[in-house]
Amino acid sequence: MPFTPSTTPEAVRRVACIGAGVIGGGWVAHFLARGYDVTAWDPAADAEDKLRRLVSAAWPALEQLGLADGASPDRLTVAPTLAEAVADADFVQESAPEKLELKRALLAELAAAARPGVVIASSTSGYPMTDMQTTAADPSRLIVGHPFNPPYLIPLVEVVGGTHTDAAAVAWASRFYDVAGKSVITMDRELPGFIANRLQEALWREALHMVANGEATVEDIDASITEGPGLRWAFMGPCLTFALAGGEGGMAHMLDHFGPSLKSPWTRLEAPELDSALRDAMVDGCASAAGDRTYADLVAERDQGVIDVLRATGRLPRADRAGAPDPAVPGQRPHTPGSAAR
Amino acid sequence: MPFTPSTTPEAVRRVACIGAGVIGGGWVAHFLARGYDVTAWDPAADAEDKLRRLVSAAWPALEQLGLADGASPDRLTVAPTLAEAVADADFVQESAPEKLELKRALLAELAAAARPGVVIASSTSGYPMTDMQTTAADPSRLIVGHPFNPPYLIPLVEVVGGTHTDAAAVAWASRFYDVAGKSVITMDRELPGFIANRLQEALWREALHMVANGEATVEDIDASITEGPGLRWAFMGPCLTFALAGGEGGMAHMLDHFGPSLKSPWTRLEAPELDSALRDAMVDGCASAAGDRTYADLVAERDQGVIDVLRATGRLPRADRAGAPDPAVPGQRPHTPGSAAR
Numbered sequence: 001m002p003f004t005p006s007t008t009p010e011a012v013r014r015v016a017c018i019g020a021g022v023i024g025g026g027w028v029a030h031f032l033a034r035g036y037d038v039t040a041w042d043p044a045a046d047a048e049d050k051l052r053r054l055v056s057a058a059w060p061a062l063e064q065l066g067l068a069d070g071a072s073p074d075r076l077t078v079a080p081t082l083a084e085a086v087a088d089a090d091f092v093q094e095s096a097p098e099k100l101e102l103k104r105a106l107l108a109e110l111a112a113a114a115r116p117g118v119v120i121a122s123s124t125s126g127y128p129m130t131d132m133q134t135t136a137a138d139p140s141r142l143i144v145g146h147p148f149n150p151p152y153l154i155p156l157v158e159v160v161g162g163t164h165t166d167a168a169a170v171a172w173a174s175r176f177y178d179v180a181g182k183s184v185i186t187m188d189r190e191l192p193g194f195i196a197n198r199l200q201e202a203l204w205r206e207a208l209h210m211v212a213n214g215e216a217t218v219e220d221i222d223a224s225i226t227e228g229p230g231l232r233w234a235f236m237g238p239c240l241t242f243a244l245a246g247g248e249g250g251m252a253h254m255l256d257h258f259g260p261s262l263k264s265p266w267t268r269l270e271a272p273e274l275d276s277a278l279r280d281a282m283v284d285g286c287a288s289a290a291g292d293r294t295y296a297d298l299v300a301e302r303d304q305g306v307i308d309v310l311r312a313t314g315r316l317p318r319a320d321r322a323g324a325p326d327p328a329v330p331g332q333r334p335h336t337p338g339s340a341a342r
Numbered sequence: 343m344p345f346t347p348s349t350t351p352e353a354v355r356r357v358a359c360i361g362a363g364v365i366g367g368g369w370v371a372h373f374l375a376r377g378y379d380v381t382a383w384d385p386a387a388d389a390e391d392k393l394r395r396l397v398s399a400a401w402p403a404l405e406q407l408g409l410a411d412g413a414s415p416d417r418l419t420v421a422p423t424l425a426e427a428v429a430d431a432d433f434v435q436e437s438a439p440e441k442l443e444l445k446r447a448l449l450a451e452l453a454a455a456a457r458p459g460v461v462i463a464s465s466t467s468g469y470p471m472t473d474m475q476t477t478a479a480d481p482s483r484l485i486v487g488h489p490f491n492p493p494y495l496i497p498l499v500e501v502v503g504g505t506h507t508d509a510a511a512v513a514w515a516s517r518f519y520d521v522a523g524k525s526v527i528t529m530d531r532e533l534p535g536f537i538a539n540r541l542q543e544a545l546w547r548e549a550l551h552m553v554a555n556g557e558a559t560v561e562d563i564d565a566s567i568t569e570g571p572g573l574r575w576a577f578m579g580p581c582l583t584f585a586l587a588g589g590e591g592g593m594a595h596m597l598d599h600f601g602p603s604l605k606s607p608w609t610r611l612e613a614p615e616l617d618s619a620l621r622d623a624m625v626d627g628c629a630s631a632a633g634d635r636t637y638a639d640l641v642a643e644r645d646q647g648v649i650d651v652l653r654a655t656g657r658l659p660r661a662d663r664a665g666a667p668d669p670a671v672p673g674q675r676p677h678t679p680g681s682a683a684r
Contacts, residue, residue, distance in 0.1 A: 022589045057638070061645040065658065098600070126606055148570045149587050150641075153648045155657075156570035183569040185562050193608030195558045196566035202548035202609040203541045204580055211623050212614040216537045218627025220527050222579020224538035227525040228490045228498035230575030235655040237564020237572070238546055245491050247364045258440070264468055266535030267544040269611035272554045281553050285560025296399070299492075303403040305655060306495045312654030313577040313647060315497075316407065 003140045003166035006117030007090050009176035013037055016089035018082065018110060020047045023123050024095030025054040026151035031093075032076055033059075033152060034181050035068030039077045041085035048078045058152050065153070086114045091176060093145060095123040103132045111136040119173050121145030121159075125197060128190040129162030139164035143173045146194055147182075155183035158194040199238075206267050235305040243286040244302060248295045251286040255279050345482045345508035348459030349432050351518035355379055358431035360424065360452060362389050365465050366437030367396040368493035373435075374418055375401075375494060376523050377410030381419045383427035390420045400494050407495070428456045433518060435487065437465040445474045453478040461515050463487030463501075467539060470532040471504030481506035485515045488536055489524075497525035500536040541580075548609050577647040585628040586644060590637045593628040597621050 015031045017024050020042035028051060031038045040051060055073050062071075079085035086092055092114050096106050103124060110120050119141050122132060133139035143161050148154035157177050161170040174186045185195060193201055210216040216224075232241045239251070246254030255274065262271035272278060290298060310316050357373045359366050362384035370393060373380045382393060397415050404413075421427035428434050434456050438448050445466060452462050461483050464474060475481035485503050490496035499519050503512040516528045527537060535543055552558040558566075574583045581593070588596030597616065604613035614620060632640060652658050 022587070057641070058645070061649055064649050065652075098603070126603060126608055150645065153645055153652075154570055154573060156566060158566070183565065185565055185569075187558075187562075189557065191552075191557050192606060195552065195562055196570040198548055198552065198609050199545045199563065199566060200571045200580065201603075202544040202611045204584065205604065205609065205611045205613045206540055206544035207580060208604075208616070208620060208624070209614045210533075210537065210540065211627070212620045215531065215533050216529075218581045218624060219631060220529075220537055221541065222581050222631060223525065223527055224498060224500070224541060225575050225579045226577055227527075228496055228538040229542045230572065230577075230579070231496060233567050233572030234576035234651050235568055235572075237567045238542065238549060239560045239564050242546065245364070258467075261440070261468060261543075262547065262550075264534060266468055267540050267547060267611070269544045269547045269609070271547045272551045274550070278550060278554045282550070282560060285553070289561060289564060299399070303400070303492065303495055307403055307406050308654035309576050309651055310407075310495075312650035 003119075003169040003172070004117050005119070005168070005172050006115055009172055009179050012090040012176060012179075014039060014089050014091075016041070016086045016092045016114075017095065018042075018085060018092060018106065019095040019097075019123075020044075020051040020054075020078075021095065021097075022054075023147065023149060023151060024093070025051050026058070026149065027093050027095060027123070027147065028076060029055045029058040029062060029150075030152035030182075031180065032073055033062035033065065033067050033071050035071040036180070037075045037077070039079050039085045039089060041079045041082050051078065052076070058150070062152060082109060083113045086110060086118075089114060089118060092118060092120040093123065094120065098125060098127075100127055100131065103127060104135050107132055107142055108135040108137065111138050111142060117141070119143060119169050119176070121173055123147055123151075126193045128192060129160065129165060130190055131162075133162045133164050140166040141169045143170055144194070145173060145177060146197075148196065155181075156185065156196060157182040158185050158187060158196065160187035160190055160194065162190065202267075202269055206269065209268055231306050231309050232302065234309050236302055239282065239286055240289050240298070241302075243290070244295070244298055250290075250295065251283045252279075255282060345461075345511040345514070346459050347461070347510070347514050348457055351514055351521050354432040354518060354521075356381060356431050356433075358383070358428045358434045358456075359437065360384075360427060360434060360448065361437040361439075361465075362386075362393040362396075362420075363437065363439075364396075365489065365491060365493060366435070367393050368400070368491065369435050369437060369465070369489065370418060371397045371400040371404060371492075372494035372524075373522065374415055375404035375407065375409050375413050377413040378522070379417045379419070381421050381427045381431060383421045383424050393420065394418070400492070404494060424451060425455045428452060428460075431456060431460060434460060434462040435465065436462065440467060440469075442469055442473065445469060446477050449474055449484055450477040450479065453480050453484060459483070461485060461511050461518070463515055465489055465493075468535045470534060471502065471507060472532055473504075475504045475506055482508040483511045485512055486536070487515060487519060488539075490538065497523075498527065498538060499524040500527050500529060500538065502529040502532055502536065504532065544609075544611055548611065551610055573648050573651050574644065576651050578644055581624065581628055582631050582640070583644075585632070586637070586640055592632075592637065593625045594621075597624060 014037040017028045017040045020040045129144050133142045146158040159174045174184050177184045207221045243251040259274050356379040359370045359382045362382045471486050475484045488500040501516045519526045549563045585593040601616050
């Protein structure tokens with residue numbers, strides 16, 4: 001069945017959020033802050049109290065982010081039934097527990113209850129829509145809109161449809177999330193775990209292996225990221241970061257020089273064959289990401305970025321205390337060599 | 343051979359940096375900024391020019407970080423020979439190219455030339471010291487001190503010895519790096535790739551698989567991190583971050599609820615068996631990391647941290663422009679729903 005939108009992404013006024021837990025409640029807070037009317041529904045008895053507490057707790061943060069004109073927690077309505085929740089909605093975001101059968105039944109119910117031409121998005125963290133849309137009367141408007149926790153602060157949302165989703169519904173949803181202030185990655189094919197979860201799951205599984213083998217502690221693992229690569233990843237992704245590790249030779253030098261380390265037992269994950277096609281894809285991708293920025297430009301950007309992040313996360317001594325030892329500031333402890341010997 | 347330090351970590355005044363490329367030069371900049379006398383040696387003909395350019399380029403960033411008393415680029419000496427470079431050094435940092443035979447020969451030469459009781463550290467990104475110290479006359483003072491790029495900005499250094507390293511040398515080096523302003527993880531066993539590289543290598547390999555299969559582009563991969571998990575990892579590691587994903591139930595709820603997803607094909611990396619020992623190790627580790635901070639405390643910290651990082655990395659509208667559309671600020675674009683329809 002072809003998808004014909006009931007309205008434009010720019011004209012959406014009311015969003016229905018189905019499921020009001022940590023993720024669903026986070027979506028409610030985000031849409032309220034962006035100035036939408038939000039109707040929520042959750043079968044749990046104490047759902048409304050918990051939801052309003054979550055929104056109240058998040059609101060000061062949302063005020064710092066900058067509220068849209070007219071944004072208010074008062075524009076949240078908690079509906080007594082699913083049908084009433086979606087009756088007037090221009091967009092539906094489903095955030096039920098991660099159980100396939102539950103998602104299938106719920107999405108079928110939503111597809112039957114929502115107005116024609118309204119896109120219904122699932123917050124699933126990994127199920128392909130093809131597996132979830134099997135029982136829906138009209139699967140053409142069902143898409144995955146996968147957020148990160150908390151949805152009201154982390155910009156990323158991954159958008160992808162299923163076999164029976166109309167490409168027009170995917171395009172409409174990507175535009176809507178963009179208008180609603182999210183940072184959108186639209187995928188042209190289904191991939192279990194999408195993109196970001198595959199990356200963090202690989203890291204997570206390696207971390208679990210290390211803890212299971214007594215090779216590292218939880219504290220070691222968290223510190224190795226927050227004191228290391230995590231400082232760069234807040235503003236420069238792993239590809240461009242590694243391109244800089246290649247010096248002025250960039251990703252080409254990095255792959256040609258460190259390529260062999262892909263075969264070293266640095267993780268339990270087997271590496272792909274670094275053939276010329278993959279090499280060129282990485283090199284060209286980084287070149288396009290760098291645009292007209294030179295190696296020196298990128299190094300300067302990275303350095304300023306790390307300093308800004310260190311300062312933002314309280315790891316730089318305050319100006320008035322520069323020079324004074326500060327054991328609470330790892331990596332930034334001023335020290336006069338030999339002082340202990342003088 | 344037992345290790346007897348020539349001086350205390352606090353009394354170190356002169357550091358020798360062997361190899362002055364991207365990493366070695368970064369170490370030079372870091373030690374100069376922390377107020378040490380630094381002697382560098384690199385066999386390349388143009389090494390001194392490149393090194394002094396690197397230090398000059400890094401210095402404004404180091405001034406922002408806060409220089410130690412008396413810190414100056416003028417305290418850098420470039421020695422004509424390796425022997426002269428280490429003759430008066432209280433500590434030696436080797437950052438030669440990542441070639442095992444080269445490292446073996448160089449470390450043996452350094453162990454012969456450095457004064458007795460001086461610790462010699464290798465910046466190797468993955469070779470176990472046991473494999474590198476095979477030909478050294480006195481391997482007891484050879485340790486791995488693995489930095490991240492750039493060493494003058496990223497606090498993390500991973501410290502570990504080899505089979506023939508004296509534990510006292512590992513302890514001395516860990517204390518020295520701490521005094522020198524680094525954030526130290528001391529490992530009690532050798533593990534190829536250490537900790538942080540194993541984690542980022544797992545992520546990197548999964549990223550390469552996705553690009554190789556046409557499942558994601560370099561741009562998608564970088565954006566999925568900088569707009570997603572990377573924002574949290576700048577200040578809260580993957581374990582504590584996932585503990586928050588468990589809501590008030592924390593890591594216990596997260597593992598009990600999402601444990602099955604470890605078996606889902608979200609990455610090419612096989613997951614370890616989530617037995618009760620691993621579950622408890624993760625739960626206890628996160629509980630100890632949280633200390634007396636409640637779930638609400640941690641959520642508030644995370645939220646403020648993400649906001650601070652978004653602001654630090656230029657992804658928040660300036661106060662005077664809050665409410666004004668800013669297409670250049672993904673995830674933070676103020677929007678009045680329905681405005682396009684009015």
